[in-house]
Amino acid sequence: MIVLGIESTAHTFGIGVIKEKKILVNKRDLFTTEEGGMVPAEVADHHVDVCDGLLKKALIEAKINMNDVDLIAFSQGPGIGHCLKVGAFFARALSLKYDKPIVGVNHCVAHLELGSMLFDCKDSVLLYVSGANTQVIAYAGGTYRIFGETLDMGVGNFIDAFARYLGLGFPGGPKIEKLASKTKEFVKLPYSVKGMDVSVGGMLTNMKRKYSSGVSKEVLCYSVQETLFAMLVEVAERALAHCGKKGLVLGGGVACNKRLQEMCKIMCIERGATLYVPPNDVLVDNAVMIAWLGLQKFSAQGRGDAYNSLKIRPYERTDDVKVGWK
Ligand code: AMP
Ligand code: MG
16 A cells, blocks of 8 residues: 655654555655744644645655555654644645545654664563653553653753753754763763653753753763763663563654663663664654554554544643554
């Protein structure tokens, strides 16, 4: 089956096409601003502006036309309502025009299930660290469960907020990673793991205070990576232990960070688990994972979703997803 995926939960508008497990094309267009930050209506305007052009390019690159598509899948939530609406509307319009079945899927679950497409790992824990989302998710007892999450800010947003404070620009993650590689001098920062959850607000305040009292950018960047990633690895490891699972999949833009990958690798080796790191272009928000989860859902249901169930779900929690395809 050929599946066309559409992603529009936040700044990325993406079109991906897969044929079973083969990626035919993975295209994306990112909303960007000089100042950083996102005004929902402006991001949605961006998605409206690029959607048809990106689809045309994707079809050419995949060497198919819309008649070859067997299924349309779109991200139904969670995300920014304005942005989700553009993807949902575009998907529905294509479904109606070309008479194709359509399914809506959950973006966070799509990051997890991508592991089964890329690596054939059936039942892993996902460490999902993006701008807005920080969750440790696994499938257990018939549903997707959040085993740990941030109690305040998403880890990516936290990194970006600190980078903005240092005047490094947006996105801050890659710049922090580069500065961190210049030293091994460590200053102690608040390490905040509460049960299975993490909290980063205190660390942001503490780092700002240290910076104004003369601690260098490099030392702070190194220390934040060591502290923050250790917190994430601790929670991910406890989820692996609790679920008795043997695989850890990474997802989200922050997971592009090589030091985070290295720390996860060490933890997995020590406990006899396997680490699965998708390539960067599918670690970040992408429509290939949407297409893949759409295919799972469609295959299990034997049909597309009813049109009256295609409303966007901006606040959908991972543990609210009704699972009919496992
Ligand atoms: P996403 O929301 O999944 O698109 O991820 C975006 C977030 O990933 C932003 O907050 C970036 O700063 C962060 N990010 C991207 N690359 C890196 C990196 N190498 N290290 C840390 N964070 C990163
Ligand atoms: Mg994402």
